[in-house]
Amino acid sequence: MxxxxxxxxxxxxxxxxxxxxxxxxxxxxxxxxxxxxxxxxxxxxxxxxxxxWDVERTLEANASALILVFLGLGATVDRRLLAMPAVIAAFLFQHALQGWCPPVPVLRRLGVRxxxxxxxxxxxxxxxxxxx
Structure with missing residues (x-):
């Protein structure tokens, strides 16, 4: 079903x-x-x-900042860190479909509406x- x-x-x-x-x-x-x-x-x-800021804008800003940080770290420190932007993008996709990803419960408990x-x-x- x-x-x-x-x-x-x-x-x-x-x-x-x-x-x-x-x-x-x-x-x-x-x-x-x-x-x-x-x-x-x-x-x-x-x-x-x-x-x-609503929950969508907050999530988008945080995710994009993390992606940029991990791209920089992956390029300069350890290439394995390049996996993190992919993980973050997957969570954003999940959020787009379901409205949930790991930061959402935290943001909601913090009062982000x-x-x-x-x-x-x-x-x-x-x-x-x-x-x-």
Missing amino acids: SETLPGTAERVPTSTPEHVNERLREEIGDRLRYYADNPDEIDGRVAELERE TQREIDAERRALEAIRDAQ
């Missing part, structure tokens, strides 16, 4: 433990309650959200601001 691959927006949350997803949702709820009581600070928070999660907070903040 073949499994279907999750959609783009669902890949990371589907492969994240539910307790981590729940903690991220609770943090958003806590922030929304705070800003509902402090609407004069909403514009600043929206600006922060515009600059927040998906673009959808960031956008949901922004829309909720804008709704709070517009209701004022």
Whole structure:
């Protein structure tokens, strides 16, 4: 029986433990309650959200940096290190298909969110601001 691959927006949350997803949702709820009581600070928070890196951007930046480091080390120190860029690329491919690779659980536990999660907070903040 073949499994279907999750959609783009669902890949990371589907492969994240539910307790981590729940903690991220609770943090958003806590922030929304705070800003509902402090609407004069909403514009600043929206600006922060515009600059927040999502899990995809964070993963891409980290993977590309590691690939470059290992290419340099492989070329100058030990050719066996050239295997690491291939491993990293394989994990990126796995992430593209499934939404999971070794750094994702760490990033999620550190609070790195998906673009959808960031956008949901922004829309909720804008709704709070517009209701004022």
